[in-house]
Amino acid sequence: xxxxxxxxxxxxxxxxxxxxxxxxxxxxxxxxxxxxxxxxxxxxxxxxxxxxxxxxxxxxxxxxxxxxxxxxxxxxxxxxxxxxxxxxxxxxxxxxxxxxxxxxxxxxxxxxxxxxxxxxxxxxxxxxxxxxxxxxxxxxxxxxxxxxxxxxxxxxxxxxxxxxxxxxxxxxxxxxxxxx
Numbered sequence: 001x002x003x004x005x006x007x008x009x010x011x012x013x014x015x016x017x018x019x020x021x022x023x024x025x026x027x028x029x030x031x032x033x034x035x036x037x038x039x040x041x042x043x044x045x046x047x048x049x050x051x052x053x054x055x056x057x058x059x060x061x062x063x064x065x066x067x068x069x070x071x072x073x074x075x076x077x078x079x080x081x082x083x084x085x086x087x088x089x090x091x092x093x094x095x096x097x098x099x100x101x102x103x104x105x106x107x108x109x110x111x112x113x114x115x116x117x118x119x120x121x122x123x124x125x126x127x128x129x130x131x132x133x134x135x136x137x138x139x140x141x142x143x144x145x146x147x148x149x150x151x152x153x154x155x156x157x158x159x160x161x162x163x164x165x166x167x168x169x170x171x172x173x174x175x176x177x178x179x180x
Contacts, residue, residue, distance in 0.1 A: 033145035
């Protein structure tokens with residue numbers, strides 16, 4: 001079993017883009033909630049990934065379907081962000097906004113987030129960056145529960161695709177910054 005399969009023994013799959021492989025798992029939770037996790041190994045140093053992830057006001061510049069990311073407050077390692085995401089789904093424009101509280105644990109390479117207010121019943125998770133002998137690994141875990149009437153079954157596949165594309169986008173931005 002891979003580390004992700006140990007954490008989330010549900011459905012697992014891999015995808016590859018430009019020689020990088022992403023491992024992804026999804027677990028169905030009660031009440032229509034989903035826990036998804038993705039992991040990417042890269043030759044890029046962990047500190048470059050950290051700088052990209054914590055560049056809060058520029059996240060919408062490179063993360064697909066993230067329309068805006070506004071820094072609302074920062075007090076030490078606690079950050080509040082107002083984010084709006086939008087995308088086409090079944091021929092309709094779907095938009096959601098969240099007010100997130102993030103806690104930065106830089107020595108551990110951990111960034112935890114929790115929705116304080118927004119268009120979901122539950123939206124929380126973490127990013128973790130770890131140094132490896134030949135680069136780093138980037139791990140993203142999200143637990144999401146749609147609001148009443150939101151057809152989670154219809155957007156489940158979209159969630160999987162978005163997590164992979166978001167991870168690849170973070171990796172692409174980190175590579176761009178590392179090369180400059």
